[in-house]
Amino acid sequence: MRKQFLQNILKTGGIAAMALSANLAWGQNVPEVIKETVFDINTKKVGAEIPHTMYGIFFEDINYGADGGLYGELLKNRSFEFPQPFMGWKTIGDVELRTGSPFERCPHYAHLSNRDYKASVLQNEGFFGIGFNKDAEYRLTFYARVPEGGMAELEIHIINTDRDTSSQYASEDKITVSGKEWKKYELKIRSNATIAKGEFRLSLSHAYNNSLDLEHVSLFPAETFKNDENGLRKELAEALESMHPGVFRFPGGCIVEGSRLPLRYQWKNSIGPVENRPLNDNRWQYTFGHRSFPDYFQSYGLGFYEYFRLAEELGAEPLPVLSVGLACQYEGVNEVPLDELQPYIDDVLDLIAFANGDPATNKWAKVRSEMGHDKPFNLKYVAIGNEQWGSTYPEHLKPFIEQVRKQYPDIKIIGSAGPQSEGEEFDYLWPEMKKLKVDLVDEHFYRNEEWFLSQGNRYDKYDRKGPKVFAGEYACHGAENGRNHFQAALCEAAFMTGLERNADVVPMATYAPLFAHVDGWQWRPDAIWFDNLTVAKSCSFIVQSLFSNNKGSHVVPLTMNGKAVAGNEGQKGLFASAVMDDATGELIVKVVNTGEQPQMVNFNLAGFPKGIHNGTVTSLHAADPDAENSVENPLLVTPSTTPFCALDQRAVLPIPAQTFVILRIEK
Numbered sequence: 001m002r003k004q005f006l007q008n009i010l011k012t013g014g015i016a017a018m019a020l021s022a023n024l025a026w027g028q029n030v031p032e033v034i035k036e037t038v039f040d041i042n043t044k045k046v047g048a049e050i051p052h053t054m055y056g057i058f059f060e061d062i063n064y065g066a067d068g069g070l071y072g073e074l075l076k077n078r079s080f081e082f083p084q085p086f087m088g089w090k091t092i093g094d095v096e097l098r099t100g101s102p103f104e105r106c107p108h109y110a111h112l113s114n115r116d117y118k119a120s121v122l123q124n125e126g127f128f129g130i131g132f133n134k135d136a137e138y139r140l141t142f143y144a145r146v147p148e149g150g151m152a153e154l155e156i157h158i159i160n161t162d163r164d165t166s167s168q169y170a171s172e173d174k175i176t177v178s179g180k181e182w183k184k185y186e187l188k189i190r191s192n193a194t195i196a197k198g199e200f201r202l203s204l205s206h207a208y209n210n211s212l213d214l215e216h217v218s219l220f221p222a223e224t225f226k227n228d229e230n231g232l233r234k235e236l237a238e239a240l241e242s243m244h245p246g247v248f249r250f251p252g253g254c255i256v257e258g259s260r261l262p263l264r265y266q267w268k269n270s271i272g273p274v275e276n277r278p279l280n281d282n283r284w285q286y287t288f289g290h291r292s293f294p295d296y297f298q299s300y301g302l303g304f305y306e307y308f309r310l311a312e313e314l315g316a317e318p319l320p321v322l323s324v325g326l327a328c329q330y331e332g333v334n335e336v337p338l339d340e341l342q343p344y345i346d347d348v349l350d351l352i353a354f355a356n357g358d359p360a361t362n363k364w365a366k367v368r369s370e371m372g373h374d375k376p377f378n379l380k381y382v383a384i385g386n387e388q389w390g391s392t393y394p395e396h397l398k399p400f401i402e403q404v405r406k407q408y409p410d411i412k413i414i415g416s417a418g419p420q421s422e423g424e425e426f427d428y429l430w431p432e433m434k435k436l437k438v439d440l441v442d443e444h445f446y447r448n449e450e451w452f453l454s455q456g457n458r459y460d461k462y463d464r465k466g467p468k469v470f471a472g473e474y475a476c477h478g479a480e481n482g483r484n485h486f487q488a489a490l491c492e493a494a495f496m497t498g499l500e501r502n503a504d505v506v507p508m509a510t511y512a513p514l515f516a517h518v519d520g521w522q523w524r525p526d527a528i529w530f531d532n533l534t535v536a537k538s539c540s541f542i543v544q545s546l547f548s549n550n551k552g553s554h555v556v557p558l559t560m561n562g563k564a565v566a567g568n569e570g571q572k573g574l575f576a577s578a579v580m581d582d583a584t585g586e587l588i589v590k591v592v593n594t595g596e597q598p599q600m601v602n603f604n605l606a607g608f609p610k611g612i613h614n615g616t617v618t619s620l621h622a623a624d625p626d627a628e629n630s631v632e633n634p635l636l637v638t639p640s641t642t643p644f645c646a647l648d649q650r651a652v653l654p655i656p657a658q659t660f661v662i663l664r665i666e667k
């Protein structure tokens with residue numbers, strides 16, 4: 001009888017209409033059948049504040065997240081600095097590598113001559129091809145000179161690689177280069193076709209019988225995110241913007257540590273003129289032999305200045321992670337002796353100065369100012385070390401903490417609990433972090449569905465006196481071999497209600513990793529997938545966005561039979577949290593039904609005045625738990641929003657099986 005009742009409700013009318021009619025028709029006389037699941041929400045009791053930083057993003061150059069991804073540059077190996085200097089380029093005719101360009105940290109350049117050949121050509125393949133959109137503009141820049149003096153001419157073409165195209169040229173332009181001195185040239189190019197995997201060709205023409213030197217050949221979409229010149233791929237950055245993240249962690253991940261110490265991320269190499277930033281290794285080129293990408297390097301074109309700018313543009317707190325003097329411990333022991341740590345500590349101190357210092361008195365702040373940002377970036381957090389473990393980590397971390405505290409007492413320091421979500425190393429590091437008095441401890445969990453569903457109460461018992469927790473990397477790696485299926489996202493949503501309820505203990509959380517190129521991934525699942533033309537927000541990213549865009553301002557208690565709703569015995573697979581939004585005066589309730597049965601939830605809204613309360617219900621559901629958004633079908637699973645209504649202190653809402661629901665109700 002009850003089952004049939006629920007099935008009828010779910011088949012007919014939809015959630016919102018049902019909720020509305022249930023409230024208005026029944027008033028106080030709610031039938032017994034829908035009283036079974038009762039959530040008591042006390043809107044008068046002000047709980048933990050939801051900090052601005054609560055839901056954020058974690059960025060690492062993995063899966064071609066930076067070069068070939070978020071960074072707008074379309075050409076690979078633009079400065080001819082790869083170990084194989086023409087990797088990414090086809091060379092035709094008389095093209096050779098020379099050394100001694102104006103950029104001492106990127107000294108190589110290409111020399112083209114057409115003495116013996118009909119044409120000398122450099123043709124770039126981009127990152128898994130280059131995506132061009134019909135009628136879109138692209139900005140070509142390069143440095144060039146005519147070594148013998150006089151003039152030379154370059155023919156420039158976007159190459160349509162479609163076998164059936166009548167002309168390979170999707171654009172035709174020419175540019176003249178003159179003089180023996182290196183000069184910067186710029187040209188806007190328009191594509192006459194949409195091409196998923198195009199190429200880009202520069203040919204030395206026969207208009208003048210001269211050779212030509214070329215350096216730092218760069219091609220960006222004319223339109224980048226916020227139209228920054230050394231900018232970001234617009235649709236990827238806009239996807240981040242749509243989440244309104246409160247914190248932005250960069251530049252990783254393991255990439256911070258490096259597979260060996262000299263290969264660690266060195267932020268000082270990632271700032272200043274982009275032409276002179278030295279190439280670095282990218283460990284994700286070779287970390288997994290079964291997914292190896294020999295052309296994967298870090299150009300540092302997207303460097304720390306750009307990261308700080310992006311944080312600012314997104315309205316997120318910047319959260320840089322720096323090396324603690326330990327290379328990736330998974331790769332063996334490679335650590336700086338404790339008495340040689342000072343340059344690493346200086347990297348942290350100088351970074352704080354770069355971000356916050358006065359350009360008149362500090363050399364790093366001066367670099368920031370010269371790059372175009374005179375105002376400080378207002379850095380508040382710094383994480384030191386990523387996934388470190390063992391006694392060597394606290395030993396290395398200690399001197400960093402002493403010096404940062406001394407010079408910058410207001411900066412909050414984040415230590416690490418290691419790569420595991422529990423266990424011996426985790427249990428060892430937590431008390432060590434307490435002893436060192438770090439402000440937050442970074443916990444990571446890449447775990448399966450069962451783990452996520454078992455962790456609803458994880459933070460209820462954490463010490464309220466600190467340190468706080470930064471859930472710095474997490475994702476449900478489900479049975480489906482790490483795919484971004486709906487089921488995994490649902491488990492993450494369930495887990496996140498526990499984060500939200502404990503916002504006083506966990507003030508920041510970032511899903512990881514963020515981006516993956518469909519042709520170049522090393523790690524999955526990932527929040528956002530893309531190819532050269534299309535972006536697909538995974539169900540996990542949608543869950544992140546739903547939490548972030550409905551984060552409210554403070555927690556209010558939500559209980560079922562006096563207990564937090566965290567998927568425990570007798571709770572029917574339900575997880576829930578509630579917050580008030582002071583800005584809008586709304587109550588926001590998040591309910592995740594991870595069970596196989598629909599549940600009729602009866603909400604008691606203590607503190608609500610009499611009358612009708614309007615609101616909305618947003619639901620995320622997929623009939624197939626394996627459903628996932630992809631670049632072929634980016635909108636397969638999307639949330640839907642309908643009106644909702646509560647009466648007096650009561651609301652009733654059927655929550656379909658395997659569904660994440662967000663209720664917003666005006667108080």
Ligand code: AHR
Binds near residue numbers: 062
């Ligand atoms: O997010 C991918 C990797 O997972 C990170 O680089 C590392 O910190 C973790 O092991």
